Amino acid sequence: MKHKLIDLFSGCGGMTLGFVHPDYCGRFESVFALDNDQAAVNSYIANFGDHAVCDDIEKWTSGELAERIPAADIVIGGPPCQGFSLLNKKRKGDGRRSLWEPYMDIVALSGARVFVIENVQGLLRADEKRQIEKRAKTLGFETTSALLNSADYGAPQTRKRAFIIGWKMSEVEAVSFPPEPTHSANPERTGLPRWRTVADMIADLPAPQEFEIRDVPAPLNLHFRRNPTAKSLKRYKAVPPGGNRFDLQRNAPEITPPCWIRKTSGGTDLFGRLWWDRPSVTIRTEFFKPEKGRYLHPEQHRPITHREAARLMGFPDHFVFTGTKIEVARQIGNAVPPDMAAAVARAVADVLEMRARRAA
Incomplete structure (x- = not known):
């Protein structure tokens, strides 16, 4: 029983x-x-x-x-x-x-x-x-x-x-x-399997094409992208692999938010890219906003999708999420x-x- x-x-x-x-x-x-x-x-x-x-x-x-x-x-x-x-x-x-x-x-x-x-x-x-x-x-x-x-x-x-x-x-x-x-982070020392990484979870997903939740089989139902402004896209492109807002400021100060330029310390994850070979940082409810954390894709010039966030939380593709984009994001980030x-x-x-x- x-x-x-x-x-x-x-x-x-x-x-x-x-x-x-x-x-x-x-x-x-x-x-x-x-x-x-x-x-x-x-x-x-x-x-x-x-x-x-x-x-x-x-x-x-x-x-x-x-x-x-x-x-x-x-x-x-x-x-x-x-x-x-x-x-x-x-x-x-x-x-x-x-x-x-x-x-x-x-x-x-x-x-x-x-x-x-x-x-x-x-x-x-x-x-x-x-x-x-x-x-x-x-x-x-x-x-x-x-x-x-x-x-x-x-x-x-x-x-x-x-x-x-x-x-x-x-x-x-x-x-x-x-x-x-x-x-373990140190499998050679502990004999345990290594930590699961971003690459383990999302490297197989194609580049997202749509902008909304779709009535199609998982995983593509939640694998949709945002529609960034030209300035946002330039900002994404200015952040190198593993980089963050400080790289944006060095590479493109003219499009860096002035408040970030004035704040010279803290917030190292803001506008950061995830690393392929590490686990994700904590996924919060607004993971689709790179200004909120290290939520840029490791290579592609975009934030992670809802499907990628769900996988990085550890949800299998067969798990059913209901609601709007914002409601589903909240469910993922609070889980x-x-x-x-x-x-x-x-x-x-x-x-x-x-x-x-x-x-x-």
Whole structure:
């Protein structure tokens, strides 16, 4: 039997994919998911079934809706990370910081034996981490936490994320965490397969021709380009392989934004090209804007496409995304890389099954 899973703040289901799909962990079954983004929920339903709901999580912690929370072995999810993010300059007092509270309410309502919270690095330094651990203890959970690099677990992206794992001390053996890496930046030293690279994931794709999502088979349905201005195209061409905004300034100062010229430090990824032989940088929700990060194609004079971004997150081509271009980009950028989720899933599944084996 597979372990029953609830995914809160599920997005399109990148984390669920890592837990439930046989190509990843495959030892879990999704029974309920909740998110407040309708397009993301539609994607979740398209991939995992019609048990996902678009709603405010706080409505599901009391009354009639609370009674509809199904029993589950595990609750996973990432309360919105903007409240902890260093990119949020006004993060102190951000209401989104408290969404872990209804998350923990649903952990209790579901009778889960394990929970997994995923978030940005800032969570591990935040007061909320201690509050989560305190609430977990009152519910009978022991906790541990770690910072994981998704590239260490087979994702083609150096995305660093914080995880808090909780387990019912009376029902589950201690979780061995963090999981052992499956890939390495130094395979000669570790004996592990090397990190997966940009070339591994997107080198086979042809140059994109269209400008919109198309009703054609994957991968070309999401493999479309932007329509840059003449000035933007000149800027792209001024950035050499591996380069960034400083190369643009050296090679074409006349078309470099004045604010970049005035800012002589920081932002080394802005207007940068991805490297063929490395994993991608963190894919965010506006990866189609090279001024937001290192999102230019390694060779072609354009930003990466939605399909390329999805592959660099670790999504297989068969994964279904629904919505507009902006909505799909948001789903991709907000997702948990499925390969990293799978590593966590395997560690959790091992301890969930240990007690059953001993009882048998």
